[in-house]
Amino acid sequence: MIRIQSLSLPNLVGLLLAALLALGLIRWFGNQTLKADQHAAQVRRAVISAQALAEGVEGLLDQDQGEHLADWITPWLQKPELEQVRILRLSGAQLLYDNRETASLPRRLNKDEKDFFDQANRLKSARQSNIDEGLKxxxxxxxxxxxxxxxxxxxxxxxxxxxxxxxxxxxxVPANPWLSTLQVVFYALVAALLFGLLHGLLGQPKSAGKAWKPFGLASALLLVLVGVFVVLNQAALNSQRQKASDSVHQTYQSEYDQFVQGVAQLGLALDPPAENRWDVDSVLRPIGTLDAQGHLVSPELSSGLSFRNLVLCFVAGWLILIFVGLGYAQRLVRTLRENREAYLFVSPAILAMLVLVFFPFLFGVLLSFTDSTIYNTDKAPSEIWIGLQNFKEILFDFDIMTRTSDGMVINFDNFYWTLGVTIAWTVINVFFGVTTGLILALILNTKNFAFKRIYRVFLILPWAIPNYITALIWKGMFHRQFGVINQVIQMFGGEPVAWFDGVFSSFMTGVMTNSWLSFPFMMVMCLGGLQAISSDMYEAARLDGASRWQQFRFITLPSLKIVLIPAIIISVVWTFNMFNIIFLVSAGEPGGATEILITKAYRIAFEQYRYGYAAAYSMVIFFILLVYGYFQVKVSKATEAHV
Amino acid sequence: MSGELSKKAHLGLHLFMLVFTFLATYPVFWVFAIAFSGKQTLLLADVNENPTFLDRLRAVFPWPEHPSFQSFIDVLSDQPFARWMLNSLIVAGLTTVVSVFLACTAAYAFSRFKFPGQRAGLMAFMVSQMFPGTLMMVPLYIIVVKYLGLGNTWWGLVLVYTTTAIPFCVWMLKGYFDTISIEIEESAILDGASRAAIFFQIVLPLAKPAIAVTALFAFMTGWNEFILASIFMEQETLYTAPVGLRFFVGKYSQLWGYFAAGSILVSIPVVVMFMFTQKFLVSGLTSGGIKG
Structure with a gap:
């Protein structure tokens, strides 16, 4: 039971901290939106300018072979923010214009400028493939x-x-922030002052039952403070955002005017654009629209401070208030002081783990509830929150088979297919590992068996080599044309196998590689177990007339259980998460069919850039392992009890 | 079964073991053969258009046609592999130092003190081993590269590897510290020694063997990792050896000779260390965490 602090000092400190946190968070959210808006506006302005120039240059090249290119661009160069302009024609890799170039133009691009040429080619192929696919x-x-x-x-x-x-x-131009830190501090101090005043007026609570009063007062003040803060400052935020948006319109207008002027001066037959072709996103979709007078109009701004974010900020502050105001903080400080030495010793490791293991984990959990992708990493999680959508998409998609014109086709992207592959992968590998390891251990444990040590050293090698190297070696050996394995098959008159083209053969490449590197572990474990069995037991069994099989069945196996069960438990987890082998050997070929869960999650994150979905996928893996771990503990406790 | 077998049976077993050992070690011989072939192809000998059985046998027999050190020389001089090895050495070395220090202090506290959060802390270390790596990568990238600004630096990798190695090291060392008798420390306390003095002058020297094993484990964590390294390090000069090796036989290149020579250079130290320590690793693995 927590003793509720009747003193107002913890409440006062709590309120101050809570106000700082809540207001600071609100300021951060606001600034984040503002920054994003200002950045977007800057990008839009740059695109408008470039598109306007491009449209002019297209016309010029059409009508007078670009003779007046420099004349056309000169007014354009007046922009103060402009650093450099270059114009490239792909045919002949001709640099048509460069405001920094003093030599005669046009000229051929030289070798150092290959990046530029590649970039233009990228644009070319991007446009072509977008047209071909009908997708942007x-x-x-x-x-x-x-x-x-x-x-x-x-x-x-x-x-x-x-x-x-x-x-x-x-x-x-660097972005202007919305509010300074000083303003936040000021508001928080005002709240603290108010609390002191009101508390003085209301007086100290007399009985323990009324101890809630100062806390209630502090909570109410925090709520009011957040409200007042938002009401007073939201207008400023919105006007700054509006300003950013307006600057885009101004740029559009000045580009338009310049275009018209340029056409008139050079006597070209070019019409200014009647629709918005300049204010576009990276795939040329218009962002704003043109009104009847030909002025650019941007889409309506969304709210800079969403209600959801405000609630979040308030709750965060309020939790601090509870923590400090209700005395938890004091208790924590006391415990820390009493066990100062112990905490001093653990703190470096714990701190490192908190920052680089537990925080990333929680961050990952948070991501799994969002629709985070590479395109919205700058957004706050609360804005891209989609709840359990990802999990629903993963777990409730039973569309494993699809009917197409060629009959039934397995959907390799389905979670349950991958889960099935992973389970098969784990079971088969562990089975091979254990059987091979056990057989070898039994042989090596034979009495008076010569060269034991030498065999052992050689047989441990596969385990000792870093497994990514092993994986790459086997990848080489499975090479269709030059790989050793196909050479051996051909040696005996067989046809070479395209290992990575078939689902089964591709899966088997992984199994072979992984069995190869996992049997030594099992062998060593079994050997340890076998050597622990005293020979008296066998002696006694022999005297009783037990057969060799009976000795194995009733003495060897039960004694091996102690080492085998933990070894199997551990290697199940290892194999389940054996990223390197699948990733490097079969790489999920063909078409992701042989992917296991962990490599799939990696691909979703780093090849499809769906961070939120990948995080949810990883969470599912984590839960599978947790459930497994739970049963593992139960099973090993049960076996310990038997031994 | 330690039953006595007849000589004939022994012979049969030896035959089996010889064949099996040959097959099991073939990939290793094969890598050596490729590395010493001086060529970049996967084939150990040229196979003509209508190869006979013997031609094919020659192509798979793990002995180079013209043994040479060329691949080793080239990989170290023409390719930036020496640089990559050095990067790996620095990263793994720093990882070892940092994680052994952090693990020793933490394990000592877990072993010798009673404090609130002790069990929870140990459990948290254990559970953290089950966190899927793919869940952590994106947040880690954001934290290390964006917040801490440690992208393209050794320290970014060192920190991440350290936290990867710590849980196992802590469990392992705690187990060892538990076996060291507490009486020496108690008498030292009576003599007025401080905790720090006890830790550095009594406990650490006693725990040398366990620390050595922990250090090797930490070193191997840093030495063998390639995914995070390839995400964090964008400049080619900052690659670690594993990233570099994968680069040789990745999507766009098939430099098998360099790969094989590099693999041997990278593997030899770990293989040797592994042979010496695998006994301890096994006992640590089975008593401690569960992760590869």
Missing amino acids: RKDEIEISVLPHQLQVCAPLVREDKVVGCVWARLNT
């Missing part, structure tokens, strides 16, 4: 963010083909 999947404008700079590469298009690109580097 690959970036048709490349935007890279450097410290204090942005690089945009927009395509030059002619008859739906990319013929070159416009490349620009612009300086970016």
Whole structure:
């Protein structure tokens, strides 16, 4: 039972800390949105400029072979943020324009500029594949963010083909924060002062039953404070965000005006765009729309501080208030002081584990409830929260077989297929490992068997070699054309096998590799167990007329149980999570069919970039192991009891 | 069964063991043969268009046609492999030092003090071994590279490897500390020695064998890891040896000679260390955590 502190001092400190935390979090969320908005606006402005320039250059190249290219660009160079502009024509790898280049242009790109050429080619193939697939999947404008700079590469298009690109580097202005830390501190101090005043007015609680009063007062004050803070400051946040959005409109307008002016000056037959082609995202989808007067209008801004985030901030603050105000903090401090020495000794290790193991774990758990992908890493988890959606998608998708025109096809991406493969993988490997290890141990344990030590040293080798090297070696041996295994098959007149093309053979490559590296462990464990059996037992059994099989069945096996069961338990977990072998040998070929759960999770995270989904996948793996671990403890306790 | 077998049976067993040992060690011989072949291909001998049985046998027999050190020389001079080995050595070495120190202090506290959170702490270490690596990678990347700014540095990897190794090391050392008699320490306390003095001057020297095994385990953790290393280290000069080895035979290159030579250079130290310590590792593994 926690003794509720009737003193108001803990409540006062608690309120102060809670206010600092809650307001600080709100400020952080607000700043995060603002930063994202300002960044987005900067990117949009850069894209608008590049697209506008690209459209002009396309027209110029069409109509006068680019003679007036420099004239067209000169007004464009007036922008203060502009660092460098380059224009490339893909055919002949011709650099048409570069504001930093003093030599005569156009010229051929030189070797150091290969990156630039590759970039243009990427845009070309991206556009082609997007058209072919009818999907907007690959970036048709490349935007890279450097410290204090942005690089945009927009395509030059002619008859739906990319013929070159416009490349620009612009300086970016550092974002303005919404509120200073000082403001947060000020509000928190005001709250503390108010608490002191009100508490003085209301007086100390007389009986223990009223001890809740100061805590209640502090809680109410915290709530009011958060409300007032938001009401007073939200307008400022929104106006700053609006400003960022407006700057995009201004850029669009000035580009438009410049375009019209340029057309008039050079006497070109170019129409300014009647629809929004300039304010686009990286796959050329328009972001804003044009109104009747041809002005750019952005989509409505969403709320900068969502209600959900505000509640989250308040709850976080309130938890601190509970912790300090109700005396838990004092108790913690007391315990820490009493066991100072012990905590001093464990703290470095615990600290390291907290930062790099437990915190990442909790972070991962949090991710598993979100729709986090590479595209929204800068968003707060509360904004991409999707609850149990990921788990539902993993566990309730029973679509293992699909009917197509070629009959039934197995859906290798299905969780249950992969789970099945993983279980088969684990069982088969452990079975092979144990049988081989046991047989070898029995042989090596034979009395007077010569060269025991030599055999042992050689047979341990597979275990001693780092397993990623083993995996790569076997990958080489399974090579279709040059691999040793196919050579041996051909040696005896067989046909070479394309190991990684079939589901079964590909699975077997992993099994062979893994059995190879896991039997020595079992062998060593069994040997240890066998040597612990005293020879008197066999002697006695022989005198009783027990056969060799009976000796094995009733003496050897039961005695081996003590070492075998922990060894099997451990190797089940190892094999279940044996990432390296699958990842390096079969790599899940063909088409992800031989993937096990852990490699699948890796691929979802690092090849599909679906971090949230991958985290949920990993959580499922974790729970499977937890359940297994629970039963493992039960089983090993049971065997200990028997021994 | 330690039954006595006839000579004939012994012979049969030897025959079986010889064949099995040959098959089991074949991949090792094969790597040696490739490494000393001086070539980058997977074949140990050229196979002509209509190879006979003997031609094929020659191509798989693990002895190079023209033994040479060329692959070793090239991998160390033409390729940045020496640099990668050095990176690995530094990372694994630092990992060893940091994790042994942290594990010793923590294990000592878990073994000698009674304090609230003791059991919970030990259990937490154990459970942390079950956290799937794939769940941790994205958060670790964010924490180490984005928050701590330790991407492309040795320390980023060292910290992560250290925390990977700590739980096992703590369990192992705690087990050993438990076996050291507490009486020496008690008399030292009576003589007025501080805890720190006892720890450094009495306990650590007594625990030398266990510390050696722990150190080797920590070293191997850092020496053999390649996934996190390939995620954290983007510059080629900062690759660790495992990342480099995989690079040789990855998607875009088939430099088997370099791979084989490099593998041998990387494996020899660990294999030797392993042979000396596997006994201790086995007992530690079965009593301690459960993770590969």
